[in-house]
Structure formats: structure tokens, C-alpha cells
Amino acid sequence: MPVYSEKVMDHFMHPRNVGEIENADGVGEVGNPVCGDMMTFYIKVKDNRLEDVKYKTFGCGAAIAVSSMVSEMAKGATIEEAQKITPESVAKMLEGLPKQKFHCSNLGAQALNKAIDDYLAKTGKLKADPAKCCPFCDHEDSENDPVCQQGCPVNQPEIKSP
Amino acid sequence: MPVYSEKVMDHFMHPRNVGEIENADGVGEVGNPVCGDMMTFYIKVKDNRLEDVKYKTFGCGAAIAVSSMVSEMAKGATIEEAQKITPESVAKMLEGLPKQKFHCSNLGAQALNKAIDDYLAKTGKLKADPAKCCPFCDHEDSENDPVCQQGCPVNQPEIKSP
């Protein structure tokens, strides 16, 4: 079985709505190269609806598919509808994402929301949390996890150079 | 390749001179079941020669072949010649012994010497060292040995029962 679902592969191979919007009403950028993935979303708003949604993405296959799916889900939606898009709903529409991709590559909803917040701020409204990306994941680190976390740098002692 | 040389197998399958000698001139017993191997050698001496040599052996294939070979080497030899039989010369005559068998199963020369000492003592002479058998070997434990000795009980800490 391939790592990615058919849906993910479809969006990766044929990403929808790639690009930038000149004079966008809102722009949202999340991630950074340390984290591994970066997305910039652009929105055009008309009558409280996302008339157009575009993005640029630096990142793995999942990140690209996520961006594409988010753009499709958001395009034509009302601001309120678009704000309800979550990493979970995106993953679901993509017919699942590999566990280790869920955290870090699933930044699309966040980037979209940041673009919406940007638009709201410009027109006067709410402030968003700064993008928070787990730089270590690949593995959920919960109390109930049966797995040793030794391999995860977050739990590793630092090695000093001489 | 079989573990044992053809010569060892021959002596194991067809051991020479097995048995006891009634009213032997000398009897030598070495080893004990803790150690794994036991041999009792019986000798009959006439005109300073080992007129007859017999033995009984409790032990592995090597121990039996060693006893048989020692009895052959000793039979008809003078006391002095028989005293020169060593574990090394026995192993050589047997076309080699597996490393881990060399220490513990190669008690034949010792048992023979003990029988000779017994005879000498009865007629008036030298005293022998008590039989010394390495109960742990299977592996030489020398300083230069590249091998960790962890597996060897001699280097293991004791485990206490609760």
C-alpha cells in the first residue's frame, strides 16, 4: 500500500489553486524551513465569502496535498464556514494522512485562518495565535503511548561539542 | 566438519582397554560429577613397565576417547615414559580436541599419573598434586583474549535467592 491515500496523491499530482493573489485581501504564512513545511495562503473576500483562495507551499507531499485540499474547501465558503476548517477535517477529506505527517504537514487550515485573521484585522477584528509547529513530532507523545520516546530529540540529552 | 576428529571418533566408538584390574598395583581417580567428567585408571606394573592399563570413565565423548588413547599410550611403557604423557601429547595423538574440551575432558594423563603415584607411594615415593579441574572453562581466559568473559560464570556476580 502506498504511504499516501489516492486522494492525497491526486491533490499532490494535480494541486488545485496554486499561485498568489495580487493585492490579496488577506495573507497568512505559517511554518518555516526548520520545521520543514511552509505555506502562504492568499484570499480574496467578497460579500463575506472567499471569492478566491490561492497558496504557495514549500514542503513534502502531504503539505502540498493539504494546501490544495484546504483551498478547495475554502473557495466559495463564507468566512465563518472557512474558519471551521480544521486539520482533522482536512485529513478526513484527504482520506487520511500518515500519522507522522498529521502534526507538521497539516498546516493548511492554520495558514488559511491566518489569512482570514489578516483580512479581519485589516477590516477590524480578532487576533490569532502565532503558528505553532511541533518541530519534533512524527510520533504522538502522550502519557498512554506504549512507545519509548528515546528516538525523539525532544527527550534526548544535549551533546556538547568539545 | 564434525566436532571431533576421526581419531577421537574411532576411540570413542571403539574404546580400547576399558575395564578394571582386580588387585591393581595402582589406582588413580580424578574429576567429579560437578566438574562433568570422572576417570579411574588402574595399572599393573611389572619390571618397571605398565604391563596392563585399564580405566572406567564417566564423561563426554572427548573424555572417553582421551581415556582410551592414554591407555594405549601407556600400556607397555616404562613408568618414566608413562609419566611424560601430558594432556598436550594426548590431544596431539587424537589429532586435536575442540578448544572447549581441552581443559576439562583431558584428564586422562592426570588420572594415569595419579595411578602411577599411587603405585609409587605404595612401594615408597613422590606425592602428587590433587586433581585440578577447571569447572568453568569452555573458553580460555587469558589477558590477551579479545573475548568478553561475561558469559562465563566465573566472572558473574552471584544471584541471591530471595
Place this chain on the structure above:
Amino acid sequence: MTHVYLDHSAAAPLLPEVREAMTPYLDRDFGNPLSLHDWGDAPRDALEEARAQTAALIGAGSPEEIIFTSSGTESNNFAVKGLSLAQQKKGKHIVISAIEHFSVMNSVKFMQNLGYEISEVPVDKNGFVDPEDVKKAIRPDTVLVSIMHANGEVGTIQPLAEISKITKEKKIVFHTDAVATCGTIPVNVKELGVDALSLAGNPFYGPKGSAALWVRRGVRILPLLDGGIQEGGRRAGTEDIAAIIGLGKAAEIALRDLVDRGQKLTQIRDLLINGLPSKIPRVVVTGDLKKRLPGHASFCVEFIEGEGMLMLLNSQGVAVSSGSSCTSRALKASHVLLAMGYNHEIAQGSLLFTMGIQNKPEDIDYVLNVMPPIVDRLREMSPVYSKFVKAPKGGQGNAGI
């Protein structure tokens, strides 16, 4: 010449179906399951199928609880070291039985060198651990109890479900070495109540180099092999896919055939267990007569040593093992037999017959025919036997126990 292989605990042949299942992964599907390109797909699927098959064999809650390793020994090292080290803060005391396999024995000795304390629970003359003794051995700083499911030398099957009542009550991690039982008798981790379990593929006709450790979800363990992300980061190193596939297939077949195999092997086993002592005087069956592995018959033949019997049996085409001194590194009698109360002399005469699904009752007839002259011959040579014969009647009882 007649050839009778009765040493399945040392090595068992691959099942043809297992061999076939492995073949593609030695040839066409050589890829790495971690690869993101197409070459990774087949091995990845196969790996996960094998995980599910292995989980099913032991009734595991989820395939992800299975971690593939390279041998029963590795699984035992991983369990003993990894489960203890993961609980360093809780304490440094481990409880084992006196008859564990060397891979558990020497792993706890390694932990001892790291400052851990070990308690060894005794066994009775049939090789059983008394759950009460486990209870007594547990201390507030105990982090691990490791007691094998069945012993490979004497075949005795331990009352794990009773022991696990105690470990559950005291909330102590309970590992069992089930290398000798998995695929041979029904093993269900829920019924046994254990938290971790070692198994290996070869005992049920899977390939060498295939084994697994099952660790219940929620139980923490540190890796023994540190490195990459294979096996969810719990066991690093490129997977030996062919071996793993073979393990999975063998597990699937074992689960299907478990009852049939067990019945057949128990019958053959009992032919020997009943036959040998009736043909040869002063032969002791070691281990329990009822709660023992099917296909497992172990004896001590008094007054002689095991290797000699083994070699003479070999000259008649019969392959067996001996737990006696000369076959192991330490030239000492088996720690298992000594712990069961046998003296060194008796313990040196141990002989182990392990039967497989290809054995037939005629194989046992053959053994029963060739054995008596072999024993006679060695007894004739034995100084211990001559002493016994010469001793005044009644002066020596059963020297065994």
C-alpha cells in the same frame, strides 16, 4: 541408514508454505519498507500483514504491540533490559525464576552490573514456580518480574495466569519468555495476564532470524537497538523482511493447526516418556508429566553422561540434545536440573528429545530399540555405575531427588 530427527528445539525445518511466502522478498520485492517510492510498497504491506498474523497468534490487542527482533535471545534481552531501564526512577529490583533461559539469566546479570538487584524464585522438583514465592519476592522497588512460559529443557509449563494476578495487584510489569510455547500450545496474552512476551519463529517452523517481542500498549520500554525509526523507533535497523514474512506465515499456520499438532505430538511424546523408563532401569523423566510441552520428552539416565548417549544415538541416525555439561559453555550441569533438586551426577545424564510434526510413532519405536544397548555400553564403562553395582543392596536409593 534410518534418520530420525528429534532435536526440534535446536533447529526445526521451514514449512514449505513459509519458504514460499518468503521467496518474493528475497527476490523481486527487495525494497525497503521505509521507502516512499513504489519499491517500498510491497515490503511495507507484507511487514504489516506479518505483524497482524503474529499478533493474532498470541491474541494481542493490536498489531502495533508487536516489535520484530532477530532471535528469542534478542527479545529476552530487549525485554529485561528495556523494561527495567524504562522504570529506573521507580526502582532497581528484578524477580526471575531459577530456571530461566541463559538469555534472561545473563541479561539480569548485565543489569546487576548496572546496580540492579535480582531475586531468583525457586522451583519444585517438577520445575514449577510457586506463585506465593513470587509474591514474597516482590519488593516496593521491584520493577520487573520475568518468568518463562515453558522451559525448553524440561518442558514444564508455568502457571502464569496465577502469577499475573499478583503482578497486576502489585502493578508490576510482568514479562514472559514464551519462545518454547508460542506456536506450540495456545498462548493468549490476555488470559496469561502478562505485559510483555518473547517469541521466536523457528520453534513453529518459521525461519531463523525471526522473532518478536510483544509489549502491551501503555507499557514503556527503552530500545535495545538504538538508531532509526524502524518498528516505531523501538527497534532500529533495516528490517529483515523475508524473515519477518516467514514468521507471520508460520504464525498463521500454527494458529490454524495448533490443536491438531498438539494432539499428535502429545501422543508421540507419551510413547517415549512411558517407553524409555520401562525399557531401561534407572531412567528419570524430568519435568512434569501432564503440564508439559507436547513433543517434549526429557530424561536423566543415571550413572552416565549425556554427550556419550547423544553421540552413540547419532551413530544410529538419531539426532537429540543433551543438557549435560559438555554441550554448553560452562562445563557444569544444567542450572535447570540443579534448581529442580537433581544432584550433579544425575543432571549430567540428561537427554532431550523434541519431536516435530514430521515425526511418526515408528521413530519412537526405533529409538526405544537402539537406546538400551547404548545405555548398557556406557554404563559398562562408568566408574559411577561400578560403584553402584558393588554397593551393598539398599545402600543407595534413587540418587535423583
Place this chain on the structure above:
Amino acid sequence: MTHVYLDHSAAAPLLPEVREAMTPYLDRDFGNPLSLHDWGDAPRDALEEARAQTAALIGAGSPEEIIFTSSGTESNNFAVKGLSLAQQKKGKHIVISAIEHFSVMNSVKFMQNLGYEISEVPVDKNGFVDPEDVKKAIRPDTVLVSIMHANGEVGTIQPLAEISKITKEKKIVFHTDAVATCGTIPVNVKELGVDALSLAGNPFYGPKGSAALWVRRGVRILPLLDGGIQEGGRRAGTEDIAAIIGLGKAAEIALRDLVDRGQKLTQIRDLLINGLPSKIPRVVVTGDLKKRLPGHASFCVEFIEGEGMLMLLNSQGVAVSSGSSCTSRALKASHVLLAMGYNHEIAQGSLLFTMGIQNKPEDIDYVLNVMPPIVDRLREMSPVYSKFVKAPKGGQGNAGI
């Protein structure tokens, strides 16, 4: 569709001769080499022959210095942990390079948890360790220096013979992870001057599950797998004979064909190393151009991330690896590239082509044809690239180093 496999460092196919050599040990000769009966003879002989073949590949003084293991990872864990623990009384300090494989990296981290201190020697922009830095890192309590022979991600071959002058002078045990070099370039333990060396079979077309640690006679090591007496008590567990035989056979063939293979693979490699940067702007070759593994071509493609390229190459039938974040557990850029001075952004765009003896120059032509549109397409989507394009000319140099 065209199929071009260029991911030999992830997995390589078995040589037919190797496959053939293994076959009897999966079938007829299934016995245990420790068995004293006839069934043990063939596997025992084969085991020792494989040991001699493996020893010959690396110019070892004696076959007994070879200890078979189950993976390069196990060999590295065994070396780092076993060599340090055997010298506990001398000290608790270990020196490694900053670009070691995870199996060394995470093994020293394990030792750190046991109270050891670790010094990491840096590398230059081509990935070389400076022997002077090793000298500086050594302390009176240093017990082990572990520096890899060649790095699997960037292919750089380290000056081990120079480093060993220092370790010899200071009488410190020197281990090298030669998993990427053994069987691929000439490796001679005497010329390298090392005391212990890890190797694995798959990189030279041997089976998965086959590997070894060589430890010079006289150097003490504690087992990683405690238990029985296999491998002279240094590595317990029933031997995977088929895998070991495969390793021996592959070693024999590699030794015979080493020079031919090296020449051929170097040629093909250079087609790609020279071709890719000339076809695509802002592509950096990582590692050294001369002192690098034959058949190893690694790049960073600026402004985009590796996995996307890998997947699009796969859609064109080409299998490669990426050292980029998403392919490993930690979603971080490769520690190797970062240690060489690349920034995170560049390091995320890494791509690794590893060629095998079946590859032909036409395979590289194909790659050189399909790569440019793939890169263009991903750059078109990349916010990093748009920023670069929009930036005032000259404002950004080579963002790489």
C-alpha cells in the same frame, strides 16, 4: 514505464549467486551449528567459511575476530555500548563525529543516560573530520573514538588512517562504522588502523539481516545480546545461518569485483554529479567530489523540499531517497547537512541517488531528462522561490553555505 532504481543505500537486490548459496540453509541444511550430531556439521562448516570470507573482505587477522550480527545498526550499538562498558573502570568519555549514523548517535545518547560524557567532533563543508579536532577532543578518561568510514547521506570518505595514528598513540579504542564502505571500496583494517569495524551485507548485495562487527584480537567488548555461547559468547542467539552464508558469499564476490565495480559506478555517478547542476540552476552537490563513495550522488536543490521531488520522480519510475525532514522520524533537516554548514532551508531540499551494479549510463540520461520539469514545477509552487525571484538582484548569494 521506464523503471530506474537509484536507491541502493535503502535496499539492494540479492546477487543470484548469493541467493543460491543461501538456499540449502533454508531447506535441507536447517540444523543448528551447535548441535553435536550430524545435522550440525553442514551449518557449522558454512558458518566458519562465511566467517573466513567476511574476514578476508576487510583484511582481518583472523576469522575469529568476526562476530555476526543482524544489522549495521546492531553492530554499531554493540560496538559503542560494548566497547565502552568493557572499559568502565578506565573512564566514561566517548568521542564521535557530528555526522554519525543514528545508530551511533543514539547509542552514545544511551551511554549518556548511563553517565557517560560525549564529545562531538565537527566536520567541514565537505563533510570531513579534521584529525586535529579528534586529538583535541581526547581526554584522559576517553575510552572510545567512533568515527564512520563514509557517510551514507553525502558519501564523504574520512581520513581514518590519519585519525588512527592519534588513537594508537593515545591508546584509545577506535571503532568505525564502515557499513557504507565495506564491499564498495577497499577496506583493510590494518591500513585503516582501527580496532573495531561495523559492516552490513545488503550494501554489497548480501541479504538483509546479515551484518558483522569485527573486533581486533586483544580488545575487550561486552555482549549486547547476553545469553548462550554462540559467536564465542560475544553475541548470543541462534544464528541465522542462511543470512550469514549470504553475507560470506557476497563478501567473497565483492572482494573479487571491487575494482571493476568501483570504476563502473564512479563513471555513472559522475555523469549525474556533473549533469544535474549543469541542467538545473541552484543545485548544490553535497559532500566531496573526489573522496566520495562510487555510485553515490547527493544534492541539495534550492527552494524546494526533497519529498516532493522524490514523489514526482517516482511517478516517472525513478526511485531515490531524500534526507529531508519528512522522510525521517524527526521532522528536522538532516543533522549531517546542518553539521556541514547548510542552513535548514537548503538542507530540506536534499536528494540522494545511489547506484548499483545493474545501473547503466542510460539510467542517468533518463533522470537528467525528467528532473528539470519536476524542479520547475515545485519551484513554481514554492513561497521560498517566489521570494528569491522577487528579491532585488544580488541581494541573495548562494544561500547554501
